[in-house]
Amino acid sequence: MRTLRRVLSPAGADAGRSPWSRPLAVVGAVVIVLWVLVALAAPLLAPHDPNAQDFARLQPPGGDTLLGTDGLGRDVLSRILYGTRITLPLAVLLVVLATTVGTVLGAVAGYFGRWADTVVMRLADLVFAFPGIILAMAAAAALGPGLRNAVLALTVVMWPSYARVVRSMLLGLREAEFVSATRLLGASARRTLVVDLRPNVAGPVLVLAALEVGNAVLLLSGLSFLGLGAQPPDAEWGAMVSEGARNFDAWWIGVFPGLAILTVVLAFNFLGDTLRDALDPRTARALGGTP
Amino acid sequence: MSAPVADPVAAPADRRETARRGAGLGGFLLRRGGAGILLVLGITLVAFVLTHVVPGDPAAAALGQRAIEDPATVAAFRAQYGLDDPLWRQYVTYLANLVHGDLGISQQTRRPVLTDLGDYLPPTIELALVAIVISLVLGVTLGTLAALYRDRWPDQLIRVVSLAGVSVPTFWLALTASLIFSVRLGWFSSTGQLDPGYPRSPEVTGLLLVDSLLDNDPFTFQMALHHILLPACVLAAYTVGLITRFTRASVLEVLGNDYVRAAHAKGLPRRTVILRHVLRPALVPIITVSGLAFGSLLSGTVLVESIFSWPGLGQYAYKSSLALDLPAVMGVSITVAVVYVVINLVVDVLYGVIDPRIRLS
Amino acid sequence: NPAPKTSTGSGTAGAAASKPLVVDTVFVLKSADPARNYEPTGNIVARALYDTLVTFKGADLKTPVPSVATSWKQSADGLTWTFALDKNAKFSDGSDITADDVVFSLDRVQRVKGNPSFLADGLTVTATDPDTVEVKTASYDPALLGKLASPSLGVVNSKAAKAAGASDAEDAATADKAEDAFAKASMGSGPYVLESFGLSTEVVLKANPSYWGATKPTYQRVVIRNVDAAQQKNNVEKGESSLALDLSPDQVASVGSGAVSSSVPSQYTFYLFTNANPSVNTWTANPDFQEAVRRGIDYSGLLELAGKGSRRADGMVPVQFAGSLPEGQGPTYDADAAKAALAKSGYDGTPIEVSFPSDLTQNGVSFTDMSTRIAADLNKIGIKTELKGAPVATVLELARGGKQQVGVWLWGPDFPDSSNYLAFGPGGIVGGKRVNWTAGSDPQLETVMKQAATEKDESKRAALMEEFQKGLNAGPVMSLIQPAQVFLASKDLKNLSYNLVWTVNVAELG
Amino acid sequence: MSTVPVTGAASDTGAEPLVRAEGLRVVLPGGLVPVDGVDLVVRPGEVVGVAGESGSGKTLTALSLFGLLPHGARTEGRLEVGGRDVLRMRDRELRSLRGNELAMVFQDPMTSLHPMLTVGRQVTEHLRHHRRVGRRAARERAAELLRQVRIPDPDRTLDAYPHQLSGGMRQRAAIAVALACSPRLLVADEPTTALDVTVQAGILRLLDRLRREEGVGILLITHDLGVMSALTDRLAVMYAGRVVETGPTAELLAAPRHPYTRGLLDSLPSTDHESESAAGAEGAAHAPGRRRSLTAIPGSAPRLGSVPAGCPFHPRCAHARPSCAQDRPALLPLSGTRRELACPVDPFAGAGPATARGTAPPDHDTERSRS
Amino acid sequence: MSLVTVTDAEVVYRRGRQLVRAVAGASLSVERGEVVGLVGESGCGKSTLAKAVLGLVPLESGSVEFEGRPVQPLGRGAREQGLRGMQMVFQDPYSSLNPRRRVGDQVADGIELGAGRRLDAAGRRRRVGELLERVGLPTDFARRFPHEFSGGQRQRIAIARALAAEPRLIVADEAISALDVSAQASIANLLASLAADLDVGLLFISHDLGIVRQLSDRIAVMYLGKVVETGPADTVWGSPAHPYARALIGAIPSLEAGRLPDDLPGDVPDPAAPPTGCRFHPRCPRAFAPCPTSEPSLLAVEPGHAAACHLHTHADAPASDTVVSAPRGGA
Numbered sequence A: 001m002r003t004l005r006r007v008l009s010p011a012g013a014d015a016g017r018s019p020w021s022r023p024l025a026v027v028g029a030v031v032i033v034l035w036v037l038v039a040l041a042a043p044l045l046a047p048h049d050p051n052a053q054d055f056a057r058l059q060p061p062g063g064d065t066l067l068g069t070d071g072l073g074r075d076v077l078s079r080i081l082y083g084t085r086i087t088l089p090l091a092v093l094l095v096v097l098a099t100t101v102g103t104v105l106g107a108v109a110g111y112f113g114r115w116a117d118t119v120v121m122r123l124a125d126l127v128f129a130f131p132g133i134i135l136a137m138a139a140a141a142a143l144g145p146g147l148r149n150a151v152l153a154l155t156v157v158m159w160p161s162y163a164r165v166v167r168s169m170l171l172g173l174r175e176a177e178f179v180s181a182t183r184l185l186g187a188s189a190r191r192t193l194v195v196d197l198r199p200n201v202a203g204p205v206l207v208l209a210a211l212e213v214g215n216a217v218l219l220l221s222g223l224s225f226l227g228l229g230a231q232p233p234d235a236e237w238g239a240m241v242s243e244g245a246r247n248f249d250a251w252w253i254g255v256f257p258g259l260a261i262l263t264v265v266l267a268f269n270f271l272g273d274t275l276r277d278a279l280d281p282r283t284a285r286a287l288g289g290t291p
Numbered sequence B: 001m002s003a004p005v006a007d008p009v010a011a012p013a014d015r016r017e018t019a020r021r022g023a024g025l026g027g028f029l030l031r032r033g034g035a036g037i038l039l040v041l042g043i044t045l046v047a048f049v050l051t052h053v054v055p056g057d058p059a060a061a062a063l064g065q066r067a068i069e070d071p072a073t074v075a076a077f078r079a080q081y082g083l084d085d086p087l088w089r090q091y092v093t094y095l096a097n098l099v100h101g102d103l104g105i106s107q108q109t110r111r112p113v114l115t116d117l118g119d120y121l122p123p124t125i126e127l128a129l130v131a132i133v134i135s136l137v138l139g140v141t142l143g144t145l146a147a148l149y150r151d152r153w154p155d156q157l158i159r160v161v162s163l164a165g166v167s168v169p170t171f172w173l174a175l176t177a178s179l180i181f182s183v184r185l186g187w188f189s190s191t192g193q194l195d196p197g198y199p200r201s202p203e204v205t206g207l208l209l210v211d212s213l214l215d216n217d218p219f220t221f222q223m224a225l226h227h228i229l230l231p232a233c234v235l236a237a238y239t240v241g242l243i244t245r246f247t248r249a250s251v252l253e254v255l256g257n258d259y260v261r262a263a264h265a266k267g268l269p270r271r272t273v274i275l276r277h278v279l280r281p282a283l284v285p286i287i288t289v290s291g292l293a294f295g296s297l298l299s300g301t302v303l304v305e306s307i308f309s310w311p312g313l314g315q316y317a318y319k320s321s322l323a324l325d326l327p328a329v330m331g332v333s334i335t336v337a338v339v340y341v342v343i344n345l346v347v348d349v350l351y352g353v354i355d356p357r358i359r360l361s
Numbered sequence C: 001n002p003a004p005k006t007s008t009g010s011g012t013a014g015a016a017a018s019k020p021l022v023v024d025t026v027f028v029l030k031s032a033d034p035a036r037n038y039e040p041t042g043n044i045v046a047r048a049l050y051d052t053l054v055t056f057k058g059a060d061l062k063t064p065v066p067s068v069a070t071s072w073k074q075s076a077d078g079l080t081w082t083f084a085l086d087k088n089a090k091f092s093d094g095s096d097i098t099a100d101d102v103v104f105s106l107d108r109v110q111r112v113k114g115n116p117s118f119l120a121d122g123l124t125v126t127a128t129d130p131d132t133v134e135v136k137t138a139s140y141d142p143a144l145l146g147k148l149a150s151p152s153l154g155v156v157n158s159k160a161a162k163a164a165g166a167s168d169a170e171d172a173a174t175a176d177k178a179e180d181a182f183a184k185a186s187m188g189s190g191p192y193v194l195e196s197f198g199l200s201t202e203v204v205l206k207a208n209p210s211y212w213g214a215t216k217p218t219y220q221r222v223v224i225r226n227v228d229a230a231q232q233k234n235n236v237e238k239g240e241s242s243l244a245l246d247l248s249p250d251q252v253a254s255v256g257s258g259a260v261s262s263s264v265p266s267q268y269t270f271y272l273f274t275n276a277n278p279s280v281n282t283w284t285a286n287p288d289f290q291e292a293v294r295r296g297i298d299y300s301g302l303l304e305l306a307g308k309g310s311r312r313a314d315g316m317v318p319v320q321f322a323g324s325l326p327e328g329q330g331p332t333y334d335a336d337a338a339k340a341a342l343a344k345s346g347y348d349g350t351p352i353e354v355s356f357p358s359d360l361t362q363n364g365v366s367f368t369d370m371s372t373r374i375a376a377d378l379n380k381i382g383i384k385t386e387l388k389g390a391p392v393a394t395v396l397e398l399a400r401g402g403k404q405q406v407g408v409w410l411w412g413p414d415f416p417d418s419s420n421y422l423a424f425g426p427g428g429i430v431g432g433k434r435v436n437w438t439a440g441s442d443p444q445l446e447t448v449m450k451q452a453a454t455e456k457d458e459s460k461r462a463a464l465m466e467e468f469q470k471g472l473n474a475g476p477v478m479s480l481i482q483p484a485q486v487f488l489a490s491k492d493l494k495n496l497s498y499n500l501v502w503t504v505n506v507a508e509l510g
Numbered sequence D: 001m002s003t004v005p006v007t008g009a010a011s012d013t014g015a016e017p018l019v020r021a022e023g024l025r026v027v028l029p030g031g032l033v034p035v036d037g038v039d040l041v042v043r044p045g046e047v048v049g050v051a052g053e054s055g056s057g058k059t060l061t062a063l064s065l066f067g068l069l070p071h072g073a074r075t076e077g078r079l080e081v082g083g084r085d086v087l088r089m090r091d092r093e094l095r096s097l098r099g100n101e102l103a104m105v106f107q108d109p110m111t112s113l114h115p116m117l118t119v120g121r122q123v124t125e126h127l128r129h130h131r132r133v134g135r136r137a138a139r140e141r142a143a144e145l146l147r148q149v150r151i152p153d154p155d156r157t158l159d160a161y162p163h164q165l166s167g168g169m170r171q172r173a174a175i176a177v178a179l180a181c182s183p184r185l186l187v188a189d190e191p192t193t194a195l196d197v198t199v200q201a202g203i204l205r206l207l208d209r210l211r212r213e214e215g216v217g218i219l220l221i222t223h224d225l226g227v228m229s230a231l232t233d234r235l236a237v238m239y240a241g242r243v244v245e246t247g248p249t250a251e252l253l254a255a256p257r258h259p260y261t262r263g264l265l266d267s268l269p270s271t272d273h274e275s276e277s278a279a280g281a282e283g284a285a286h287a288p289g290r291r292r293s294l295t296a297i298p299g300s301a302p303r304l305g306s307v308p309a310g311c312p313f314h315p316r317c318a319h320a321r322p323s324c325a326q327d328r329p330a331l332l333p334l335s336g337t338r339r340e341l342a343c344p345v346d347p348f349a350g351a352g353p354a355t356a357r358g359t360a361p362p363d364h365d366t367e368r369s370r371s
Numbered sequence E: 001m002s003l004v005t006v007t008d009a010e011v012v013y014r015r016g017r018q019l020v021r022a023v024a025g026a027s028l029s030v031e032r033g034e035v036v037g038l039v040g041e042s043g044c045g046k047s048t049l050a051k052a053v054l055g056l057v058p059l060e061s062g063s064v065e066f067e068g069r070p071v072q073p074l075g076r077g078a079r080e081q082g083l084r085g086m087q088m089v090f091q092d093p094y095s096s097l098n099p100r101r102r103v104g105d106q107v108a109d110g111i112e113l114g115a116g117r118r119l120d121a122a123g124r125r126r127r128v129g130e131l132l133e134r135v136g137l138p139t140d141f142a143r144r145f146p147h148e149f150s151g152g153q154r155q156r157i158a159i160a161r162a163l164a165a166e167p168r169l170i171v172a173d174e175a176i177s178a179l180d181v182s183a184q185a186s187i188a189n190l191l192a193s194l195a196a197d198l199d200v201g202l203l204f205i206s207h208d209l210g211i212v213r214q215l216s217d218r219i220a221v222m223y224l225g226k227v228v229e230t231g232p233a234d235t236v237w238g239s240p241a242h243p244y245a246r247a248l249i250g251a252i253p254s255l256e257a258g259r260l261p262d263d264l265p266g267d268v269p270d271p272a273a274p275p276t277g278c279r280f281h282p283r284c285p286r287a288f289a290p291c292p293t294s295e296p297s298l299l300a301v302e303p304g305h306a307a308a309c310h311l312h313t314h315a316d317a318p319a320s321d322t323v324v325s326a327p328r329g330g331a
């Protein structure tokens, strides 16, 4: 937390209020912590085995199964609780992968410019212009279906946004006078990038990445909803919604996992939005004030 | 799937840079066209390679369980689609045909892909357009309000609403909305574009809402609206949130400018200042996100269309990619790329309209 | 105030009498051209637009009834059939149906090399006079009449079709350009004519005003529209649609007062196979292991999944066909026996891959659910599984290459005859290619298969088919269940019956 | 707070003041007070200067006249414009005042003109709003205004966008905008800081003409004492949100009494040609060590929020006494002058001019302001 | 041999299809221990010339030599050791320090990279402390981040970093113009005293002629990419030879009350389309026949004082006694 605060505060120090003074950020953080606890303690919390097909099928909520049972007679609540163990780590993994790839490529493009920039940015354009579903589909088919491969596929879809952010940051930083100063002192381009610019980029990228976890959850569960992600019998939330979408009478199968997704993503966005406010110098400057 | 949205704040500067570098409209369009063609080439290549490295067989999906076991039928199929040629030749053939506007024949529908696209694209475009209009109207209004009431309760409320918008899984919203508004309340229809068997208006643009108006047929228009509203609202949830947030940030930033202070110092009414002096420059980043958002709306349709039985590109893309229907997949990819290029062009042109500094001479 | 379009007699404000029949289904539709159509939705459409030589009434598939042909007879060797055409039969444009039209239609199906081409494979069709057609088969085909009843073999107005670019020449596969024309206007003699054809939206039919048949259709207009399965129930309950075809038994567990549901076993058989090739997987090729699987699956649990109206498939042949195994004769669930067999096989706990088409749901039963339940059953007796779902196109390719360790699939009859299912025997297109149950690995069973293929006596043939299935039930192919075809119809819909080939005959509905 | 006659009370013109501020305070949302008790009077045809370092509260003082303070900021004290109390005005009233009787020129013409509206539009929009003149009449007036501020080719400039003009032209256009409704008071916040000296000279001449020919009262804010001496009649020097010294410009600059003012003057390079010409005439080039150093005020200006108690300048003041750290000095009139000083120590009482400064020129500014 | 010699340097930027000759053939030299002031209006190419001296922008033509060796443009790799003797102090004290690194580390960069001294942690700390003290800051500032400092303090830190490289030349581009008046004085003093004490050449760039004149030994006046006059500070101030220099001096508001500065009509033309002949002629009050057509070159008016103006070379130049007399005569 200390480092996070440091990362957030220096440059625009006087602008942003501490994000922790905002109720939304606190709500977000609390919800995230709760979900992480759920993930850790799922075996303790879950009333039943998430994969045991022990109950009568399609039981409405109430009774022994608090949120009802699904089409195979599994306890929806237990599956939602266990679902955290699939969704959260994979979303984090996805963000880590996408951030790493995007940051490296974006840094190269932004700092070296010229053909490196052209190549990376054209690639990014390609991905932006490419229907993500086809990419994911192909990856699912080529690598075999499964969430792990969905993560790889989505990495391909997600890296360009980071690359663009990092690139545009570096485009600005590259021209910054402190870079010229160290270059004049004799720093090589690599040293400049690694020693001088890394801390400048790392903070915002870390924060951005933190906020993107929510988006990653949405993308992953979207793929699973389409049947291109989670494999049975894994209790993945998107896949559960997809099952719920088959039968409106058994609304509980889909509605509750969807709510789980919503709360997780919302929590990340609550937190993220506040962090972004504290971070983004543009917004920060705007916070400076006018009538 | 809502495609991740790039950093729209960074974009305008880039664009300004590109626009400035351009010498005149002709050169600009030429460069854009060139880049667009390159992009489409890249897309076709990627789509081509992807659909080929996938270990499936399009014939397996296109032919029936019995036909697939009939060597003659399979051979005819493979010959028809040139599947036995070496890969590079298939690609070259494809490109050669592409130059003549021939996108090949879909293996699934057995119709020219171009015909398919002509059928499937308009409903999706229509859906996305209605959604983007909803998003812009709501998003810009809410975002501006939030900025003007910064840190007071309307701002907090709008913030929560807009964050909810970007957080809600579209596919779940589609399900829930349909469950509530269509099944339980019966307010909206969630099946297709029109009531069953109702004849479509004569096709002019392919967009029902427009065509029915052109046909001077308000009844059809009303019916089409009744059908499109629910899916469009579901689709718009994400973009409303997105645009609200960007509008707020953008308006706040503009509000911090001296020229806004100057406008107030001139004693202009508050409304005039906001509408004329604040919103116009604030629109530049909003246009960028809207452009990107339109793209993500198009891919969002993959998740929404089937639930609403909407006969659009999303379903077509989904089905063809599952079926490894190469010509269709390529066609969809190219279409999306072209839409992307066109959106970028429109966004650039809009920049020029809004900002005289970028305006092309 | 604008008035709705009235010319078409539709819209929201139509009188009850002129209200169209609206059928909700998830489209599996590729073509309006009967010679190229082979999909369920297309069959509904083609059945209404194109009369065939013979047909079936209602749900019955055992007794062909006259249609364009008033009578037929079989030559002594069983290879030649002669059909006498109905002199009254007329196309919707008023012209007579002649033998040439029939010849053209059947030749065309054979030569355009579309999905249904195999139905006409090996047929030699000749017109002996304007009202008589002779059909020769290369080998004895007990299923011929059933095949001829397939809507794909509907009689097409050859003049109109040729004018639209149709061809029955040898090179029809490339020369025939009429597919689009069929989507614009039908060229048949059926009770309905095509009003509009939307490949992914809706197909609208209107009554053929000059229909030659005895009973005119009740509904003046029929709309068959593409609707997501989940929404179909709501549409029927609200009265927006008259009939829904893709509901699961779960969905109709309770229905609103305006609708009635019915369910019968469908034409489909879910089955599972274990790969018989030891180089693909030593365990799945092991007969003891196969036995363990066979006895380890709790079939009643699968039936519970498939819901009311579904049926245990004791053998591969569906209950509707002569030669299906009588109830209770299939393998039964016995966990102890399964465990014993597994122990005997020496299975070492290596996870076995269970492949299935993840994007497929038939009659409301998803392969994902089905496979998950099977995997759970197998886990219970000690077989470790790894579920491998993938889209059909991908997973089918693996299956056809014989690379799946365990596959969960379904089979629908291509024509209404049990001979269809010989494909599952050793060396058959399924048994051989997918299961790697090669020809020669079970000579006794193969003899039975040969006899069944050529036996002309129906009851003997049925007996042979039963014997064949008993043999199958000892091998690597395991039939699981027949899911239920559920209909949800508005209360006032009458004469609804389920036909395996075309699901419903809209012209019969009243 | 000062209870004695307010700044400029000693001014001998009898005209009704355009602006009168007494004990003006600006309180920011966090409770910080960037402007802490400012007294000001501006009369028609008079140029009053406010000088001070960055962050001393000059801009906020100016903005408070317009009621345009930052979000959440509050104004206290008394503030009258044209005899009416601004602090008690409704938004509508305030807006009818702004741009009409009261106009502002901002520091940076790059940012204070709207980049997306034509110059013509910006000159005419408030004219049309306040005066309800027609489009054509407004345009004619605009062209006339541009001519008045010496913009060549006014007709073309009206249709130009700000980015098509040079910096000097832009500031002239901004002044034209301010003049559109013939305001009686012009507030110019560092109008030349962003401009080159050669361009600055032109703008200063323009302002001077306005005051003389149109009788416009000008509140000129700048940190450049050279600009002050060129243009202003009276001057207030601010430090950390407070006025520390006021008086007629010439007098004040010639013999500054507050240690801060004096330090400020000393830190400026000499621009006085004659006093240096002897040294220059020696003419030996390339003689290292010949350079003169400037005299800087030690330390740096306090940040808002950490303004020292007592006299805010005392930590940097060579003449500070222990009492300076405790008692906040009031702005008191200096007897026998028209000046006020907020320094009880008054170390330069009776002292001569600041170092390197010539003798105070004769008091000819009143003469000029009456011409 | 001069410390740094710029000969006919030309720098061209590309702006779309337009070529902007930001520096259009400028010559300049700086000796060790000498302070050379470079003045001129905004956009005249001062910064560009400074960058050209340091090799931050490539030259189109001409040459720059530092201690006799040609200055290579700064490319991808590390700067050669010999050229690290040139350091720069930038205009904006906010962007010239890395906001995310400790001040001490940034100064240490100068020791390690610039001067090439490999010190252990303690030695480095000591050296950083020395440097900070040298620029008038307490040693313990090393552990803080830049945002904790005022503009003047930051500028001192930047100077300390430059000093750490043990430079022979410091280029200060508007190093004081972003500061408060009182801070300006102290930073200017610091730079000048460092130049004298450490025998470092200082190229001091500013648009404020008053300060430049006070600090510099020599002044170079630039107009639209060219050096139009150079000479000893007081000579240029006292008797400017170029009408532009004269106008520039005349435009400075003096503290003499009530005196309005002289107005120089017109703006600096766009360097992409400079006027023909003498670049100043459209604004020059004394332009005559040859000015619009022929470009004057920088020629000595008297020893050590050169100007690029036809007035000094043409016999038929309109005579004026004001050329060498006090500039304010016309006010």
Ligand SMILES: Nc1ncnc2c1ncn2[C@@H]1O[C@H](COP(=O)(O)OP(=O)(O)OP(=O)(O)O)[C@@H](O)[C@H]1O
Pocket (backbone or CB within 6 Å): A288, A289, A290, D028, D034, D052, D053, D054, D055, D056, D057, D058, D059, D060, D061, D070, D071, D223, D303, D304
């Ligand atoms: N919107 C704001 N929110 C918070 N503090 C502000 C705001 N605007 C100004 N301040 C603070 O108020 C103080 C006075 O600011 P002001 O702009 O009046 O100074 P100034 O004398 O005009 O300085 P400069 O010469 O830099 O323009 C400064 O410390 C500044 O940081």
Ligand SMILES: Nc1ncnc2c1ncn2[C@@H]1O[C@H](COP(=O)(O)OP(=O)(O)OP(=O)(O)O)[C@@H](O)[C@H]1O
Pocket (backbone or CB within 6 Å): E013, E014, E015, E020, E022, E040, E041, E042, E043, E044, E045, E046, E047, E048, E049, E207, E271
């Ligand atoms: N990177 C660049 N690309 C194109 N043109 C440039 C670039 N940098 C500077 N210029 C142009 O070159 C000219 C000289 O710029 P330079 O920054 O050297 O001027 P300057 O004298 O330092 O001005 P200032 O006093 O405003 O800093 C200007 O017209 C400027 O617009």
Ligand SMILES: [Mg+2]
Pocket (backbone or CB within 6 Å): D058, D059, D060, D189
């Ligand atoms: Mg200010």
Ligand SMILES: [Mg+2]
Pocket (backbone or CB within 6 Å): E046, E047, E048, E173, E174
């Ligand atoms: Mg510069």
Ligand code: NI
Pocket (backbone or CB within 6 Å): A219, A222, B001, B002, B003, B299, B300
């Ligand atoms: Ni998505």
